[in-house]
Amino acid sequence: xxxxxxxxxxxxxxxxxxKEPVFQTYTVPCEEEWVVLDALNYxxxxxxxxxxxxxxxxxxxxxxxxxxxxxxPKLGCKAFLRDYGDHIRVEPLDNFPIERDLxxxxxxxxxxxxxxxxxxxxxxxxxxxxxxxxxxxxxxxxFKQYSMCINCMLCYSVCPQYALAPEFIGPAAxxxxxxxxxxxxxxxxxxxxxxxxxxxxxxxxxxxxxxSQVCPKDVDPAGAIQQAKFTSAIDYVTxxxxxxxK
Amino acid sequence: MDARKPYVRKVSKTSWFMTHARYxxxxxxxxxxxxxxxxxxxxxxxxxxxxxxxxxxxxxxxxIESPLVILLSLIAFGFFVIHTMSWFKAVPQAMRIQKxxxxxxxxxxxxGHYAVLGGxxxxxxxxxxxx
Numbered sequence: 436x437x438x439x440x441x442x443x444x445x446x447x448x449x450x451x452x453x454k455e456p457v458f459q460t461y462t463v464p465c466e467e468e469w470v471v472l473d474a475l476n477y478x479x480x481x482x483x484x485x486x487x488x489x490x491x492x493x494x495x496x497x498x499x500x501x502x503x504x505x506x507x508p509k510l511g512c513k514a515f516l517r518d519y520g521d522h523i524r525v526e527p528l529d530n531f532p533i534e535r536d537l538x539x540x541x542x543x544x545x546x547x548x549x550x551x552x553x554x555x556x557x558x559x560x561x562x563x564x565x566x567x568x569x570x571x572x573x574x575x576x577x578f579k580q581y582s583m584c585i586n587c588m589l590c591y592s593v594c595p596q597y598a599l600a601p602e603f604i605g606p607a608a609x610x611x612x613x614x615x616x617x618x619x620x621x622x623x624x625x626x627x628x629x630x631x632x633x634x635x636x637x638x639x640x641x642x643x644x645x646x647s648q649v650c651p652k653d654v655d656p657a658g659a660i661q662q663a664k665f666t667s668a669i670d671y672v673t674x675x676x677x678x679x680x681k
Numbered sequence: 682m683d684a685r686k687p688y689v690r691k692v693s694k695t696s697w698f699m700t701h702a703r704y705x706x707x708x709x710x711x712x713x714x715x716x717x718x719x720x721x722x723x724x725x726x727x728x729x730x731x732x733x734x735x736x737x738x739x740x741x742x743x744x745i746e747s748p749l750v751i752l753l754s755l756i757a758f759g760f761f762v763i764h765t766m767s768w769f770k771a772v773p774q775a776m777r778i779q780k781x782x783x784x785x786x787x788x789x790x791x792x793g794h795y796a797v798l799g800g801x802x803x804x805x806x807x808x809x810x811x812x
Contacts, residue, residue, distance in 0.1 A: 450686035506701070532687035540687045573782045595704060598692045642771070643707050658774030665775065 440464050441516060443474050445486065446526040448533045456533060458524075459483075465516055471525060472500050472511035475537075488537035495651055498585030501528050501592070502537050508589040510651050528592035544588055547604050550630050551612035556623030574619035581614035581659050583652040590646035590656050596639055603639040604630060606646035606656035613659040616666070624666075632667040640664070710767065713760045720757040723750075769794045 443463050448456040461478045472490055479486050490500040493512045500511035503526040505519060516523070531539035557568055590606035597603045604612075612631045616624045630636050640660045647657040698704035723745065730741035744750060772794060773787030806812035 448688050450688070451684065456688060529690070530692070532689045534685070534687055573779070576782050576784075577779060593701075593703075595697055598697060599694060643704070644771070645703055645707075647774070648703065655774060658777070661771070661775035662777065 438464055439467065439516070440521070441474065441519075442522045443478060444522065444524045445475075445478070445537065446524075446533075447486070447536050448527075449485070450535060467517060469516045470512050471502070471504055471509070471514040471516065471519075471523065474516065474523070475511060475525070486537075487535045496585060498587035501587040501589050502526065503528055503592065508592045508649050510587060510589070513651055528588060530592050530594065530598045531588070539588075541588075543601070544586075544591060544605070544608070547608045548586070548611065551604065551608050552623055552627050553608070553611040553615060555615065555618065555621050556626060557620055558622045568620040570619045577619070578614045578617035581610050581617065581654055581656075584611055584614070584654045584656075585652055587651060589649045589651060593645040593649050595643055595645070596641055600635070600639055602635045604633075604636050606640075606660065607654075609637055609640075609663060610654055610656035610659040613663050616663070628667075628670070631663055632670065637663045637667055710763070714764065716753075716757040716760045717764060720754065720761075723754075765798065 441463050443461045444458050445461065446456045447453065447459045461482050463474045463477050463482075465474055465477065472493060475486070475488050476490075479488075488500070488502070488511070490511060491497040492499070495510050495513045498510070501508060502511050503509075504511070504514050505524055508528055511525075525537065527533050527537045527539045531541070531543075534540050555568070561568070584607050586607060588607065591597050594603070594606055597605050609631060612627050615621045616627065616631075632638070637660045640657070642657060642661060644657045647655045650656065698708040727741050727745070730737040745754070769791050773790045776790065778785040778790065803812060
């Protein structure tokens with residue numbers, strides 16, 4: 436296997452010493468099959484142990500290693516070095532405050548995620564002994580795509596609406612709300628409506644569509660939001676003519 | 682002591698779209714709808730002219746037949762086509778039609794929209810005596 440050397444330019448921010456983020460370049464000898472996360476781990480293990488970044492599973496399941504790589508948000512574990520030149524620039528995700536180096540502050544996203552009640556709200560709670568809430572493969576198909584979200588937040592980092600109006604609930608949380616609203620076992624649409632159908636909910640979205648372009652799991656949050664807009668509009672009209680209240 | 686000091690990167694409210702090609706494309710697409718809106722104004726003006734009688738209608742007709750207005754109309758038509766295509770392309774995202782365990786392919790939904798558009802356009806052209 437041929438060795439290759441790359442220049443890894445990483446945006447550093449050490450709150451105890453940096454007034455603002457600065458780039459630092461590391462020379463990394465790497466293997467052909469490496470991803471950007473491997474290169475970062477090499478730096479951490481062999482060159483500079485002060486470098487901070489999040490990662491966990493190394494197999495694009497956990498959603499921890501989202502960074503901006505050469506200007507595009509990617510999962511560090513899914514960005515193969517062979518697809519990049521010999522100089523790679525890694526930055527923390529846009530639209531989030533930087534906690535340290537490549538680590539961003541998640542608090543806002545976590546609050547928004549919780550606000551849309553992203554869990555099953557069944558018509559009536561059953562004891563575990565009563566068995567599963569059943570559904571057909573077709574009913575599963577209706578929402579399965581939206582359940583693939585791994586909360587990596589790449590979508591938030593490219594959403595200009597979130598950048599300009601931080602109160603926007605944002606792509607991933609709205610897609611997850613949609614996921615539960617589309618679930619045949621769930622009756623929580625009304626409970627989520629306050630957040631989803633609000634101005635800072637789906638109606639803040641101007642359908643730039645960048646979220647769906649960068650989603651590593653093909654969730655298509657932009658599509659979910661447009662569908663939720665349609666439902667919200669129908670709800671509004673039916674409430675106007677007095678046949679709503681479902 | 683709280684050692685946290687998160688760094689917030691500023692986003693320019695007036696030039697954010699210059700930071701990436703996809704935002705530039707989006708903004709150009711949005712701005713081009715001004716031409717579409719102006720053409721709507723032209724058509725509405727024509728309706729009022731029609732209601733005002735032969736004199737006003739004649740004035741409007743000679744206005745829209747001037748080379749400059751024809752040129753602007755052609756530009757507006759170009760943007761109409763672009764907006765129609767991008768709108769139709771987005772439809773399968775906003776309108777998923779499930780049949781059993783499968784979704785109707787997006788291309789079929791898009792094709793259906795073009796068929797309806799073609800049908801209506803033909804109808805209007807026949808009404809206008811062109812086709």
